[in-house]
Amino acid sequence: SDEAMVVFIMRQRCKEMEAHMESVLPSQIPQVKSILCNINERTDNVILGEKEILLYGKPYISDSIHGLHFQISMKSFYQVNPLQTQVLYETALRFAQLTGKEEVVDLYCGVGTISMFLAKAAKHVIGIEIVPSAITNAKENAKRNHINNVDFVCCDVAAYAQEAEALNKKVDVVVLDPPRKGCEERVLSHIVKLNPKIIVYVSCKVSTQARDLRLLSQYGYHTTQLQPVDMFPQTYGIECVAQLCKR
Numbered sequence: 001s002d003e004a005m006v007v008f009i010m011r012q013r014c015k016e017m018e019a020h021m022e023s024v025l026p027s028q029i030p031q032v033k034s035i036l037c038n039i040n041e042r043t044d045n046v047i048l049g050e051k052e053i054l055l056y057g058k059p060y061i062s063d064s065i066h067g068l069h070f071q072i073s074m075k076s077f078y079q080v081n082p083l084q085t086q087v088l089y090e091t092a093l094r095f096a097q098l099t100g101k102e103e104v105v106d107l108y109c110g111v112g113t114i115s116m117f118l119a120k121a122a123k124h125v126i127g128i129e130i131v132p133s134a135i136t137n138a139k140e141n142a143k144r145n146h147i148n149n150v151d152f153v154c155c156d157v158a159a160y161a162q163e164a165e166a167l168n169k170k171v172d173v174v175v176l177d178p179p180r181k182g183c184e185e186r187v188l189s190h191i192v193k194l195n196p197k198i199i200v201y202v203s204c205k206v207s208t209q210a211r212d213l214r215l216l217s218q219y220g221y222h223t224t225q226l227q228p229v230d231m232f233p234q235t236y237g238i239e240c241v242a243q244l245c246k247r
Contacts, residue, residue, distance in 0.1 A: 003061040005034040007074055009048065011041060022056045033057045036074050048075060060137070065089065068116050070141050076134040077110035081231045088202065088229045088239050089117045092175060095200045095225060095243035098122045102172035105164070105194070107157045107187075112138030112150070114175060114202070119150040122173070127152045128160045157183075161190035175200045182208030185215060192219040199244040204231075206240050213242055220247045 006025060008018075018037055025032045035056035040049030052074055060071045063078070065086050072078045079085040092114060096104065098121035106115040109127030111134050119125045119142075127150060129135050135154040142150050153160065157178075164171065171194040176183060182205065191199065199221055203209035206228075213223050225243040232238070 001061070001063045002031050003033045003063070004029070004031040005036070005061045005072070005074065006032055007036045007038055007052075009038045009040055011039075013037065013039065013053075018055050026056060034059065034061055038074065065113065066117065068113070068141075068145050070111055070113060071137055071144070072111055073133050073137055075131055076137045077131075078113070079231065084229055084231045084239075085113070088231065088241065089114055091227050091229060091241045092200050092202055093117050093121060095198070095227075095241055096121075096173050096175065097198060098173065103170050104173045104175065105171050105196075106175045106177075107161070107191075108177045108179070109138060109152065110134050110177070112141050112152060114177060115150050115152070116142060116145060116147050118173075118175065119147050123149065125150040128155055128157055130154065130156050158187045158190065161187055161194070165190050165193045169194060171196045173198045173200065175202070177202040180205040180208065182212050188212060188215055188219070192216065192221065195246075197246055201242040201244065202239065203242070204237065204239050206238065209240055209242065213244065216244055221245065222247050 022035060037053040037055055038048055039051040060073045063070050102122045104118050104122045104125045106125055106127045109115045109129045112127050115125050115127035127138055132154050135152050138152040174191055174196045221244040223242055224245050227241045229239045
């Protein structure tokens, strides 16, 4: 959609700078549809603070992938390369081997992009994400795209996996798209107890993905396909999709 959002993260507000950017940015860069100020007074390594102020435009930007339309807010995770994002998600969908009869769980679902790709081919999808604004966006995105066979839950991934295991929930396919640090071992241990036929693991850091695939192998899941996707041209960073099948 060629829309851009600019977020200034500041220790404290600087209204003179805000007014300057509000007048300069949209006039010189017409793609800028949203300017926000995020206040973070913390001194640790957490990047975003809780307070956000809309300086210009809308509190979200919009994009479309493969006929699906998404609204993305400041704290919502969304891939930055739309053309390759479609390649990435189509690969994940292909690896899931859906026939229309499967119950699918999408962990770390963000604004619901992968979940809605999966919902087109699955019986039912549940997307799990701990960021409230992302879940709000995901629910709105599902409604906007008239997708009724997907539900989104704001929950810690480990807690959801543990609860699903305790309820003996039927799961055919699990899709993972964790942050760079990968998955906690307790998350993986609960996932395998759900007994999915296929696990699709999407990662932006192959070293933590390799660590987790090795652990899943010990739990009885064999890596059957790997597909790197060049999301960040002219850098060493790639996304990588893995398909794991139960032995």
